[in-house]
Amino acid sequence: MRSFLTELAHVAGKIARQHFRSLGHQATSKKGRNDYVTFVDRNIEETLSVRIKSQYPDHLIVGEETHEAFGDYEGPAWIIDPIDGTTNFVRGIPHFAISIAYCEKNFEPKFSVIYDPMKDELFFAEKNAGVWMNNERIYTSNCKTLEESMIACAAPFRSMDATDDVFAIIKELQPQIDDIRRAGCCALDLAYTAVGRCDAYWELGIWPWDTAAGELMVRCAGGIVTDVRGNEGDLLTRRSIIAAATPELHALLSKACARLQPWLDKAPYTDHLVALQKQA
Numbered sequence: 001m002r003s004f005l006t007e008l009a010h011v012a013g014k015i016a017r018q019h020f021r022s023l024g025h026q027a028t029s030k031k032g033r034n035d036y037v038t039f040v041d042r043n044i045e046e047t048l049s050v051r052i053k054s055q056y057p058d059h060l061i062v063g064e065e066t067h068e069a070f071g072d073y074e075g076p077a078w079i080i081d082p083i084d085g086t087t088n089f090v091r092g093i094p095h096f097a098i099s100i101a102y103c104e105k106n107f108e109p110k111f112s113v114i115y116d117p118m119k120d121e122l123f124f125a126e127k128n129a130g131v132w133m134n135n136e137r138i139y140t141s142n143c144k145t146l147e148e149s150m151i152a153c154a155a156p157f158r159s160m161d162a163t164d165d166v167f168a169i170i171k172e173l174q175p176q177i178d179d180i181r182r183a184g185c186c187a188l189d190l191a192y193t194a195v196g197r198c199d200a201y202w203e204l205g206i207w208p209w210d211t212a213a214g215e216l217m218v219r220c221a222g223g224i225v226t227d228v229r230g231n232e233g234d235l236l237t238r239r240s241i242i243a244a245a246t247p248e249l250h251a252l253l254s255k256a257c258a259r260l261q262p263w264l265d266k267a268p269y270t271d272h273l274v275a276l277q278k279q280a
């Protein structure tokens, strides 16, 4: 599985590199406010789906651009983000990634890969085994306090309703921590938390394809991942995330982010994959 995932990541990365900084405006369309999709996203997702289906015809594929109906499906599934950080990609900022998670059953990731094609960094995780960056075993930092922490996060960019709460959290945190980063690629925020470049990451508004691969990575590297209410499971309904290097830092960050909890009961955060499927 490791070599298959690595091959998928490299094939996808090659396509992304070929088209980086060569997209005209016509090549970009918007699914919503600040929600870009390019033919490159679609091309990569299609290429990955064809390769996966030729090897595993019965497996389900849940991709950012196209997802099959899954009903009560509990079998093997692949969760794919062909380009996480599409806005960076479209603007020529070399910080985006291909994110692929393989779930053997119940949508619980067992293997995952995140590939940054511009820096040629490949992060691979296997449940109960560990995480590697370009074949080197990696671990989260041992950071337990806010004072020493570098914390990745996101500013609201599609739905703006929670903006005041998100910036209130940043305002409270910033004087207490080392610094924040808003780099625009959830998958790499999680990979960087796994490798100890960042100590934690939080965001409201994520989708399973943004987080599936990276969640496994942070856990396998020794960290903790939940939503803003402290729930660990339910990948398919997750719309928020707090990932941290240690339980201590996770607890401090969860407390700081508590004001986000009520948003999970409000639109658009009540939209999640299971709910959307029921509406369809």
Ligand code: LIP
Pocket (backbone or CB within 6 Å): 036, 083, 084, 085, 086, 087, 088, 154, 155, 183, 184, 185, 186, 187, 203, 206, 210
């Ligand atoms: C998104 C980024 C965004 C980040 C999200 C997600 P997508 O990628 O653009 O900055 O906050 O978590 O990673 O969905 O546009 O490829």
